[in-house]
């Protein structure tokens with residue numbers, strides 16, 4: 001085993017630190033204005049392009065950075081130190097588009113996106129379909145030239161920036177969940193609302209309605225009926241990233257809190273000398289160290305390959321563990337700052353609001369636990385707990401025993417992951 005950074009990873013990490021420093025100058029603007037001006041967006045785009053870290057998940061020949069998972073996690077951890085969701089400024093195409101686009105769709109959407117000329121946003125959630133996307137009511141009725149899409153989508157992150165949406169709809173009369181590439185300026189795409197959220201994020205999460213939007217056959221991403229598998233593939237990727245962000249956010253909060261604890265004198269000594277403060281610092285350092293190991297190990301295993309279902313459960317473990325730990329660490333950091341920790345000009349206060357959503361989006365903590373339990377039920381513990389050996393996957397799976405997992409959860413937690 002070797003837990004050191006290779007020269008390549010160390011260099012990537014340095015590039016990510018540098019890029020993060022350049023993006024951090026927009027934090028105050030983002031907090032004050034709940035977003036970025038068009039000028040700032042344009043400047044950020046140039047900064048990201050100059051770093052070469054745009055579209056990290058896309059192959060180099062398609063204009064991406066072509067990074068492995070361990071490399072992406074190394075970069076994303078740094079980006080996670082940014083407040084106000086500014087990590088989102090380092091754009092990447094959705095996994096669904098990456099996996100399933102045809103050469104024509106690639107030319108039209110993916111390659112321009114990788115160059116930062118077009119942006120997409122994922123539109124899956126609906127008023128009555130969140131954790132369970134099979135409940136979606138958006139339909140795509142077959143029409144002479146393709147499909148007519150009708151429905152409503154909520155919480156579309158980057159929906160303000162995007163010029164196309166990846167929309168999950170049920171093809172009728174087949175009843176087949178399918179993803180569609182829909183241009184945002186297509187007739188019938190309507191912005192319904194731009195709600196405010198707990199965080200002041202770099203971009204918006206608007207709600208959209210689709211009033212009989214006509215799209216061609218060439219708008220189908222993958223095949224008719226592939227929609228849920230593509231949603232799973234997208235979540236798989238996003239969960240790894242959010243886990244990496246959580247580690248970075250937690251470390252920034254702890255760094256600021258420990259510096260403050262050294263500086264702040266109360267009760268006749270710096271507060272870092274008070275044992276109750278020490279306990280909070282020690283617990284936070286432990287939370288970060290444990291989760292950094294888990295997130296990097298998970299990324300390393302994805303690069304290495306393995307049973308996709310077990311990897312899916314491992315990613316769930318990393319997501320639930322790292323995001324819940326970040327919540328604890330940032331909460332302690334606020335406490336260590338006292339009243340100053342509750343002020344919005346303090347990055348710790350902003351991280352406190354920022355990291356809360358990580359336990360909700362891309363699959364809630366409860367859904368992640370269902371996925372982990374499902375893996376234990378079906379394939380046993382070794383795949384989750386043991387290190388793989390160099391010659392093959394982790395120890396042989398235990399007999400799975402009776403498999404009475406209810407079908408609802410089964411569909412929710414499994415499916416294609418890559």
Ligand SMILES: Cc1cc2nc3c(=O)[nH]c(=O)nc-3n(C[C@H](O)[C@H](O)[C@H](O)COP(=O)(O)OP(=O)(O)OC[C@H]3O[C@@H](n4cnc5c(N)ncnc54)[C@H](O)[C@@H]3O)c2cc1C
Nearest residue numbers: 122123124125130131155156157205360361362363364366
């Ligand atoms: C800021 C933000 C940005 C988002 N961005 C996007 C986006 O870009 N695209 C998109 O499509 N969606 C997006 N979402 C939606 C997000 O993915 C959903 O909010 C999330 O999946 C949860 O769905 P829900 O809110 O409907 O909650 P629900 O599914 O209604 O869940 C409510 C509660 O019930 C629990 N629960 C649900 N099912 C079970 C179960 N089977 N067992 C036990 N507990 C259960 C949940 O864990 C939760 O605690 C975003 C959400 C937010 C807040």
